[in-house]
Amino acid sequence: MHFQEKSFLKEIDFNASELTYLIDFAIHLKALKQQHIPHPYLAGKNIALLFEKTSTRTRSAFTVAASDLGAHPEFLGKEDIQLGKKESVSDTAKVLGSMFDGIEFRGFDQQVVERLAADSNVPVWNGLTDSWHPTQMIADFMTLKEQFGTLADKTIAYVGDGRNNVANSLLVTGAILGVSIHIAAPASLQPEKWVRKLAEQYANESGATIFITDQVEEAVKGADALYTDVWVSMGEEIDVTERINVLLPYQINASLMKKTGKADTIILHCLPAFHDQQTVMGKQLAEQFQVPALEITDDVFKSERSKVFEQAGNRMHAIKAIMAATLGNLFIPTSFFEQK
Known part of the structure; x- marks a missing residue:
């Protein structure tokens, strides 16, 4: 057993x-x-x-x-x-x-x-x-498989804070399963060396591609899924202004969606998401930084390519x-x- x-x-x-x-x-x-x-x-x-x-x-x-x-x-x-x-x-x-x-x-x-x-x-x-x-990962790759019927030859591009638990888990889980993982994040927010090394060990066995860069357009090329997460995690003691300013170029929006080169790319987000100003914190941050949304724009979040609520239910x-x-x-x- x-x-x-x-x-x-x-x-x-x-x-x-x-x-x-x-x-x-x-x-x-x-x-x-x-x-x-x-x-x-x-x-x-x-x-x-x-x-x-x-x-x-x-x-x-x-x-x-x-x-x-x-x-x-x-x-x-x-x-x-x-x-x-x-x-x-x-x-x-x-x-x-x-x-x-x-x-x-x-x-x-x-x-x-x-x-x-x-x-x-x-x-x-x-x-x-x-x-x-880890429990999030089963739901995430389940959602990917439901959408495409297979995990073979699939690529997830994660953009944003590449040092958090979701980025760590995506990198390692994708490497184990043979799903290529691209991570676009500022140099200061890229996965730690020990996580990369672990992922690379598994990728060598599965054939998955591990690609980590600060060039967001390079990372999303050919991606079957674009994935992001909140930029400010629970309990994290950081300079919020510095964090958001460095991550604004990594927002998932309609322009970035086009850069995948695919018409069937799906959107994933483990939630909660600051895609509008309907929350106290979302409204506060949007007003402070003079932007309508943070890690993902509302139009993309609510588009037909967005599978975030299927992902949540999963x-x-x-x-x-x-x-x-x-x-x-x-x-x-x-x-x-x-x-x-």
């Missing part, structure tokens, strides 16, 4: 065949959901949802996914438990592991989710840390596949992996 009782803390926890299985299984579970076919693989299980960071998609996706699978999700926010304050992460892990069948963690430090997995003796799923965003199906595969005692023929 490749999955049972395994944690998913970062993309390299699974190989290409296993990641492909999770993507395909997520597509299958989505079809079951749409056809109203029950799939209670986790009936009777209890899932702890630990959140240091606020969330819309991750919390909703884990809650609905667990419920659809027949499990009971219990939300534990940073004010609800003593994690790291009055009780160590290790002690918390042992307590939760004695009561829950699986644990999700969304927070800051990758070491916390690693410690939870080491000491809880139950599967732990990384809902996001400052380093990695978070639930992806997370459901991950939880079911690692906790549901599924029968997965070894021949599946041998064929990949």
Whole structure:
């Protein structure tokens, strides 16, 4: 068994065949959901949802996914438990592991989710840390496969802040799966050397192309998907003015879309997005920098090529596949992996 009782803390926890299985299984579970076919693989299980960071998609996706699978999700926010304050992460892990069948963690430090997995003796799923965003990746590559029918010979161009968790995860996941990843970012915001080295190791095996540049037009040529993320991440202590000024040339807009040279390029964004001024922070930043939008313009965000809400909805199906595969005692023929 490749999955049972395994944690998913970062993309390299699974190989290409296993990641492909999770993507395909997520597509299958989505079809079951749409056809109203029950799939209670986790009936009777209890899932702890630990959140240091606020969330819309991750919390909703884990809650609905667990419920659809027949499990009971219990939300534990940073004010609800003593994690790291009055009780160590290790002690918390042992307590939760004695009561829950699986644990999700969304927070800051990758070491916390690693410690939870080491000491809880139950599967732990990384809902996001400052380093990695693995559950997002299953949804992202699921969306790409749904749109094009295959991941073979596909290219994702990520533009913007290339040092965040999404950029890290895209670079490494694409390298594992054989999907070429182009990253356009200012030199000061490009992926760190250790992430590049890791991605290059996997790319050498899969044949994926890793291309990192500060020339945005070069990066988007031939891209099947343009991907961006917010320029100011939660809890990040930075000079906001400096960050936005250096990233404005990396905005996804109609002009940049044309530079791909493809009529079927899709738009991806893990959300939330500052594409208009309908949020307090979006309005404040737009007024401060005299721009109608930040990382992506409203017309592109709402265009027919934008798949951001399909991508967001796929978070639930992806997370459901991950939880079911690692906790549901599924029968997965070894021949599946041998064929990949």
